[in-house]
Amino acid sequence: MKKIYLSMSLIISALLTMSANANTLSGVIKDADGNPMHGVLVRVTDAQSIVSEAVYTNAAGEYNLVTILEGALSIRTRLPYFKDEMASVTLTDDASVDLVMEPMTDLMEISNSLPAAYHFGSLPFEEGDDADFNRYQFQRDCLSCHQLGNNYSRHPGNSEYWLATIIRMHRMYGNFDEDLREKRVELLVDGFTDEPLMLRPQFPIDEALGTAKIYEYAITPAYVPHDSIIHPETGIIYTVDQVFDHMVVTDPETGESKYIQQKDSLAMKYHLGSPIVSDDDLGEFDPSLAKGPHSMAFGLDGKYYVTNTNDTSIGVFNPNTDQWEPSFRVPEGSGARYPHTLRTAANGDVWITFAGSEHVGRLDPTTGEFTIIDLPGGRVGNGILSEATQPYGVDINPIDDAMWYGRLFADKVGRIDPETLEITEYDSVIRGPRRMRFDKEGTLWITGYSEGQLAKVDVSDGFDVTVYDMPGFAEDIRPAPYALGVHPDTQDVWINENMTDRTYRFIPSEERFIVYPMPLEGTYTRDMVFSADGKVCASNNPLPPAALEGGVLEIFCIDPEYDPSEGVDGLATN
Known part of the structure; x- marks a missing residue:
């Protein structure tokens, strides 16, 4: 009652x-x-x-x-x-x-309430590290941009649906192996059935939840609002949409957003309400025609630098004018493709990974000059889906300004000397090194996407790794940690986990995780960023948007030190 x-x-x-x-x-x-x-x-x-x-x-x-x-x-x-x-x-x-x-008492209702990780983790994966369809290979191959196993994506027994889906997904990696895709389809059809899942994960409740508050700001129109950054002075949140080619400028004091389109973008034609589009055109836009803004970094000049993945350029957005400035185009003869993640060095240089080729790069924004660096070994990926290694995460060591990167499909982590450009690569102890961040002491933290792990790496004299298994709350269930951020004040590591509808926080001094259940089913988040008053924020943008409960994408912020006696304190207020 x-x-x-x-x-x-x-x-x-x-x-x-x-x-x-x-x-x-x-x-x-x-x-x-x-x-x-x-x-x-x-x-x-x-x-x-x-x-x-x-x-x-x-x-x-x-x-x-x-x-x-x-x-x-x-x-x-x-x-x-x-x-x-x-x-x-x-x-x-x-x-x-x-x-x-x-x-809940109905078995199907309970089953449908479980996050994607538990349905995905119950698939009949093959056993053994050398198996083509073991769990860690499948997790890296098929969970890179979206959940698999939520209520939107299970499609029990529908072999035609799965065949069409796998053909489309494999093509994105340049893989046309019929036997491979048919075997993957068979596994999905056998695993996703109409029977309720009987697994019952046990979710602990940490006392820290009692001092947490979550803020959610809807973004619409949106399709892939990817990485966000909070302006260090104004507290305004800036988010790039990889399909709609716009910068979303969100005022957390009001929850209102405005949308500023990149120049010469085709995407605006397909915005609902655009005067140059008919109702028949909506939904026909090919995302590959977009410029594809994906990752952002704040430059020393106060501007945002953006990887335009499809346009092979670095976009520039000026928050003082709320205008896009001319982009820096990656040299066509370099072979570098799909600029992915970027970070700013102490001298203002912008370092970039190229996920579509075996390169990293450096941009001098004062001159527009690129330095493109070939990574050793070429296409030496160890996955069955792609021979490419997919250079992915990147960060700059605050101690010596060295650039570090990960190769997601090769299980490699590398260092580049900023003066000599000498490359040193290490075998990653964790599988699927995805995104990485340094803390203020120069310790490198990396997410292990394939097996739900967090790596702490001492790089002061080589590559000394400590691995922490993230809790999955049920036997043989592994989280899928995408990215992470290190809180500038506490140095706690906040982790984007994309299959359990939860955000993870790791306290290094205690070597323990705190897990925050998120408000929406289907949650899939990107880079973690921090406000001046200590909140941690990210975009929530599963593909497609309908996979998120309610179908409206968003930015969310967690205040881990919420105290109701202090009243309301907006993000822009220190």
């Missing part, structure tokens, strides 16, 4: 520390037997602005959300193995809403 109590009483002591327009929504969440429920995600949404805020209940089942959202709001509670509870409130003052949650 659901109980709702609304109270309009003022809490004077709390109001003294809050913004004038802030209200507090609080309450208690219990189960049907009257027991308080710990770790429940309580999400409040303003349907008009499509802005949401969420907190978790403490051990007493209590939640306390201080918010500037007001008016008609919807409330949703969520906890594994319990049915969502919904309520409405008109918030013009402080209010209290208590809810009772009922357990």
